[in-house]
Amino acid sequence: MIDLKLLRKNPELFYEAIRKRNYSTEILDKIVELDREWRNYVNIVNNLKAKRNELSKIVAKLKAEGKNEEANEIIAESKKLGDEIAQYEAKEKELEDQMYNLALYVPNVPHESVPVGKDEAENVEVRRWGEPRKFDFKPKAHWDLGPELGMLDFDRGAKLSGSRFTVMFGEIARLERALAQFMLDTHTQNGYIEVNVPHLVKRETITATGQLPKFAEELYTCERDDLFLIPTAEVPLAALHIDEILEENQLPIKYTAFTPCYRREAGSYGKDVRGLIRQHQFEKVELVWYTTPERSFEDLEQLTRDAERILQLLGLPYRVVALCTGDLGFAAAKTYDIEVWLPSYNAYKEISSCSNDTDFQARRGNMRYRTKDGKLNYVHTLNGSGLAIGRTLVAIMENYQNPDGTITVPEVLRPYMKTDVIKPMK
Template sequence: MIDLKLLRKNPEIFYDAMRKRNYDTELIDKIVSLNKEWREYVTIVNNLKAKRNELSKMVAKLKAEGRNEEAQQLIEESKRIGDEIASYEEKEKRLEEEMYKLALYIPNIPHESVPVGRDETENVEIRRWGEPRKFDFEPKAHWDLGPALGLLDFDRGAKLSGSRFTVMFGAIAKLERALAQFMLDTHTKNGYVEVNVPHLVRRETITATGQLPKFEEEVYLCERDDLFLIPTAEVSLAALHMDEILDESQLPLKYTAFTPCYRREAGSYGKDVRGLIRQHQFEKVELVWYTTPEKSFEALEELTRDAERILQLLGLPYRVVALCTGDLGFASAKTYDIEVWLPSYNAYKEISSCSNVTDFQARRGNIRYRTKDGKLNYVHTLNGSGLAVGRTLVAIMENYQNPDGSITVPEVLRPYMGIDVIK
């Protein structure tokens, strides 16, 4: 979450941030109003405590002079003041709790380097790698290519679970497994620690990483146990050190995990409904960093390059775009999207989103580190897909397809697959 103390002290920073994000400023108005009321109670309590302290001194003096009856009257008055103090402190506490709950709905402050814009049309392309393939035949979309091979079955997926679920057979199922293994092997060689994390998490866990309370309609809830299916392994990895104090010498911590991800995709009806691009269940290899504030934006560049490396090794053309303020994710201070070329769309489609969320998650999860001089600071966390396995599978199917409907296996995956061509 945002720094609530900073908001109460300097709300203009947040008014400006909300305007850049195209958010309504009503929440800031409410917190400013509540904070004004809270300050009034604080002043009242401080004045009452000062008065009670004076009475205590007078009582001591009266007792020393043997004037016990007068002292007793002041003691009674001091008790009444104590009751008033308790009443006002309870009101202070309620206001603080209300401000905290409202703050959970306020997005992170965009970094100064983020381009200002209204929506995705104003994102800024940073670089490209590779050239889209020029086919000498009419390429098929993966939703036609897979069923023609008898290896992708959308109808049976819908029969089992409804729309946006898919069954994979044979070499395509193996290709997805090979991709995940290849990604994990590459990242662990690059210094990431592989972690096997739970796929069901507590409400506190998913709140700590920013999905709740704002996006509760997007996630799957097991109501009986109040446990949530993770929409990404970021949830488990970014909350891994919740309520802990790390040592600065431990940082940076770099984690990777391969998990299924579950998303209701509420509000996305009619968008990417065909094929594997937008599924309710999909697999992803996630990258998460814990680092210091001084190094987090440098770390974002490195994390993004780590995700790009997978596409380079697979020989898949892509581009990197910096998201503008209006397209920035709720928790993010800065994000790069990596978009892979898909012939079926004749366009680049997102395959990874790499973000620095600064101390946004650390404040929610109370994750701090002790500096070399003994001070406690919140860590900065970063996350990125390294990569979305299903979308990488789609990119390989479409970019490596052959005129006869077969698919050439990228060279780096052949040791995992044991074949050169999927027929």
Template sequence: MLDIKKIRKDPGFFKEKLATRGVKPEEIDEVLKLDAIRRELLQQTETLKAKRNEASEQIGNAKKANEDATEAIARVREINNEIKELDDKLTENEEEFHDKMSRLPNIPHEGVPVSLTEDGAVELRKVGKIRQFDFQPKHHWDIGENLGILDFDRAAKVSGARFVYYLGLGAQLERAVYNFMLDEHMKDGYTEVIPPYIVKASAMYGTGQYPKFRESVYRVNGEDMTLIPTAEVPLTNYYSGEVIPAKELPVYVTAMSPCYRSEAGAAGRDTRGLIRMHQFHKVEMVKYTRPEDSWDELEKMTANGENILKKLDIPYHVITLTTGDMSFTASMTHDIELWMPGQNKYREVSSCSNCLDFQARRMHTQFRDENGKLQYVHTLNGSGLAVGRTVAAILENYQNEDGSVDIPEALVPYMHGVTKITKENAVPFRNK
């Protein structure tokens, strides 16, 4: 949520910055108009309450003096009716004002490349050597299906498109990947959390998924409860409505969770494989920081995500997303994209974002500084990493011509010593 006081003070700045995110100037004008009406209604209400207090005092004085208070009583009733009418108007106004404010995205940092599309992202660095195959590399879905460790057809029979069964060493590989990620993040100072996987609508609002992205999630129990689209939601809402002790900042937390997304609007995109699923695992990193520390913490968080790929020896690059491509709540986002030989391109596996105080204002999460003043914390979030996409990259980057897949050295201990997935060892019940 943006600060209405700042919008009121410099509307031109907000019109200019938010135009780079597709917000029309008249949307700012509508918010300011509603804000002006709201303040006028509040002023009228306060004036009437003062008059009611005067009339009430007259009633009290008249009763003490044993005088007729009929006129003053009638005036109080009249004022109460007027206040109720104003309160009804104020409630209607505040609902509309709050709705329009909640749909305005965060202000982009001055270092974010300006574009209303993904074109124009800036590459910050490229890491790792892309493997040169002496055979035509296969897509991860072909590798997984040939080994028998990925079964999309039976998943479609049971649940529909964009679901998968992991089998045997495929399931073990997925588990090895996220256990490895969690262990690495804990070395970097994160506290592991197992959060709830179903959250209230208020939590979705707090992190910015609601109201704009309501159609992109799976709701249960009517409108109120939602299957989480990312662990960012329960992790970031952990301190909602609270004042965090300043001595605890910064707070680093991480969690592996299933994520559920309806992928509304993604028809025809990545219809095969593990890239765009309705259900997938992701390891999430979340930080709460002091305002002056958040930009340094963004770079550290990005490095935490990169560390995973470096240790898995998977080539990747880091880009800064454009104003039109980064998330609704972000002021700046660094994407980590890993190399997929089957597609001959980089694919996103992590988005690390600094949301400044945008989410904290929606959640009312603050800390008290050394001067005793309450301030909003800054929140950051990032994938560390999307597990299924990392598994897909392992299958493609570590594939062999005979269809087998080598296990990255860092994962061998998590695979109980298995160094290669073959048709012979992939799924035990099929190889008795």
């Protein structure tokens, strides 16, 4: 959530941010108008309280002089003032609630280093690693390879649950499990704390991390219990310390978790809906940091390198792209997308987004830390996929395929898979 005090002090900062993101300023206009009205009521209440305090002094003086009848008249007047104050304070609270609810729809302010642009076409490539494989045969897409191996079954997935669900068998199912184990082992060796989190969370939890109320249509809900299936492990990880005060010497805290993710993927279309690229249910290893404002953008660079390291160990070519203001996620102040090379697209495809959300989630969840000199500040939260399991599996299938339809297992996964090659099921 944006800082409403800062909005009051420097509204142009937020208007400029909204314009860079190509958002309408309508909600911001309403908040500024409500804030003006709220401040008016605050002044009225303060003046009435000051008047009541003066009356209290007069009452005390009159009683000291034995003028009880006169004192009682002043007390009655003071009571009327109290009733008036209560009415204005109720209005104050109503306006505060309106501003808070509107502020939930206002995105984070982009960092000054984020390139300004309208959409993904204006994202900026930062670096590349590895070279796309040059095949001496015509490579197949994973949506053909998997069924031919007898290990990906899109029809049975649809029979069980509808479109964009998949059943995996045999070595492909095992490969997905191996990837999760490999990623978790790698990240925990690099200082991350592994966490097993709930897959159903409360409304307050998913609001704190920015998915509600703006993205309600993307979420799967359990209406009877008012619980939500997580769209990413970022939600429970970035909400672990709601209403807590951490100590500065604890930071940064680095968490990782492997969970299924559930998304409606409303509005997705075209080639992305084929195969495993855009499913309603998929698995992911997530990385979340709690850190300080002074170092959060430096930490974002490290978190991104941690995600990149997985692709390097797997020998998968990729590139890193800095998202422009028009393509930036709602909660993010800065984001790097990591895109892996997929032969079926003849292009790089997103496999991880690594973001610094600054204090945006911390304000929603009241997550703070105590500095060494005793002051309380909001933490900064970072998040990134480390990595999306399904898309990593796709990248291995397509980049490591052989002319006979088998798939070579990357060397780092062989201890988990206990095999060098994935062959058709018998």
